[in-house]
Amino acid sequence: MNFLNIAENRYTTKKYNPNKKITEEKIEDLKKILRLCPSSINCQPWKFIFISDEKLKKQLAEVSYWNEHKIKEASHLVIFTAIDDIAKLENQMKPYLPEGSITFYKEFIKTLPESGIKSWMQHQVYLSLGFFLSACACMEIDSTPMEGINKEKYAEIVKTGEYKPLFAVAIGYRDENDHNQPSISPKSRLSIEKIIQSL
Template structure:
């Protein structure tokens, strides 16, 4: 039996971005929901969960977004599951928004005095530490970056389960969003597309993984 370090390194050495899926092979409901639980349980700044996940099963909508989703064509054509990862809008992620009040009081169950302190701390973080109000789009860009935490956890959970996956940014955001909004998939007042991710089983072998050596990516400062 492998030790934990070997297990981790072997897992990441052999995890590949799937370039083609076998449409006849489907991920079980149990495996898919385990992957989504890994996403749901992912960490976020202050625990504010600035994301939502859309499992897109509708073939008609997939067909409509395909021309604008060059990076998702093979996923749309053969993957077992295609998930759209949404990011909360700047409106929802501003320190005094209704959404953050809901999370703080109803999900995290902080009493009013502690909730007020957390809001003040988050206000200081947004205004002073990261200066997220200095240019239009900065707050949304910061929020969107956080969605890559559950994305990464989904990739890892899938690999552990032996499920192939593809993280996807290859699409025209404006055109794909137009389709999804017109189809009523989500409300653009509260969400925007961050990325996509697909799951299934590969229909081909992958080229050998290439990465820079450790001494190029790790600098130790004593």
């Protein structure tokens, strides 16, 4: 299957089969894929937390608003976090970034207000989300990206420390009757003419 076919068939899963779990081998592959995600100047301002423990997953589900049942049914939950301490990011980057990247950071990022620097870091984590969702689809793993979580409670429950939870992704395998799958509810997208411009 080529990537266009994968994109046509991938969707946001609303109902999972709680009895079907992702193999440990596939989870390890997903971890390796996340490690390879792109980020501006290769700053890597993130940490990805994989949750498989059912008790912990239940705690997080209960502070995830309307996403509760998806998390409880899914095989795993992955929490995407961003570094929330600018000094930590700078110290982390120093050993491996080339001089040109450090110069770019100092001239164009470090000169921003604190909120701007943190926003820049968080944008990198959102880049990793697209990479991750595509990887899941290629591996025939269903997924549900969720901003509808109580970030403060997530931080308390998982003890994220210097990292701030931004969103989470439930992963697993769809229930065969999930109403949101394209075979039941065809995808609705704007036309190519409305969203693509060629010059």
